[in-house]
Amino acid sequence: MRPFTLALLALLVWIALPWLQRPEPVLQHVQSSPPPVVAPTGAMAQAYEVARPGTLRVEARCSGQFARQVLGVGSGFFFDPSGLVLTAYHVVDASGSSQDCGEVRFVGVDPDRVEYPLSLIGFDAFMDLAVMRAEVDGLVPSIPLAATLPSPGADIVAIGNSRGDFLQPRAGRVTRLGVRPGRADFAESTIELTASLAPGDSGGPVVNAKGEAIGVVSYISFNPTGMASSGNLPPFLLGIPLPRDFASYAVPVEATSDLVLALTEGAERDVPVIGFSWQNGYDYRPGDSEVDLGPRPGPIVVNVAPGGPADRAGLRSLAVRPLLDDEGNRVGSEPDADVIVAVDGVATPTFADLIAEVRTKTIGETVVLTVQRGGATFRLPLELGARRTVFSVSR
Secondary structure (H helix, E strand, C coil): CCHHHHHHHHHHHHCCCHHHCCCCCCCCCCCCCCCCCCCCCHHHHHHHHHHHHHEEEEEEECCHHHCCCEEEEEEEEEEECCCEEEECHHHCCCCCCCHHHCCCEEEEECCCCCEEEEEEEEEECCCCEEEEEECCCCCCCCCCECCCCCCCCCEEEEEECHHHCCCEEEEEEEEEEEEECCCCCCCCCEEEECCCCCCCCCCCEEECCCCCEEEEEEEEECCCCCCEECCCCCHHHHCCCCCCCCEEEEEECCCCCHHHHHHHCCCEECCEECCEECCCCCEECHHHCCCCCCCCCEEECCEECCCCHHHHHCCCCCEEEEEECCCCCEEEEEEECEEEEEECCEECCCHHHHHHHHCCCCCCCEEEEEEEECCEEEEEEEECEEHHHHHHHCC
């Protein structure tokens, strides 16, 4: 068997496990190790010391008898002394979490190990930004939002909790502003950085030399070379070194940000979804697989969210179909999979293409999926749902 076939069959066994029921990823962390952390020096070391009292380790925890069980760790920071917190939305998005845990709750832990219950006020799933309120007694240290964004080449320091650290600095530089890599899960205003970030840093502040927040850590990539920017020169032309095949990204925030104001006032901006999990899934490529799922390439539907749009429309989760001989004896197995090859007639050969096309639609809009199943190809009308609602229902 070819590697794709073996990997696909391994995936079939894995998806039987209940904890794979997770939502379609908007932002994903890489799985390999990032470059070593660079410690700040001089003015940036001082900026870290100024900003750190306003930072938080953000923990997702279970409730009830498993109340101390930590499901995940991210970062965040107070941007207002009354207890308002900024973080990345994917850090505090509880949709798709295990029902065995009970209700997921979020707790912020400050540098003095004081814990604050956190509640969601507003979010923007596309921008990957959320505002939360911490239950505080009195005023707390906070990090002011910068009046303006930095220029490419400016020194920055991010503060986060990756690698088992606790609110530690990651120094770097701004390489580009307004990154537009042609992916639907990048906002056009994304800031690209050289700071060596990793899972656990998401949601933490990116601060300038004054200790002001210019961004909120969103995600990292090991393949930034294909990116384009809106009017800015590539880093190597500016004399800014980038670790090979590595970059990190932040959502920009400013003191006059309309987005932050809207989220503080309770805005909830979700994204449309079809309603199936693809995390760690596969794009079907006819020429690379001994498994025949049809003539056209496309993402394989891995796990359909119960009660969601995909479920109601009739899409099916990836499964194993037994192969029988003439006497009815099982002689093997093969995958039984739906492959989405187009949305409204636009080809979707990869999951990234599928998400890009879906993101051009609106929640509640009806689209027509072209689906390969077995030897048949058919069109399937589907009403797009809101990501948070769809994957909350699926728990």
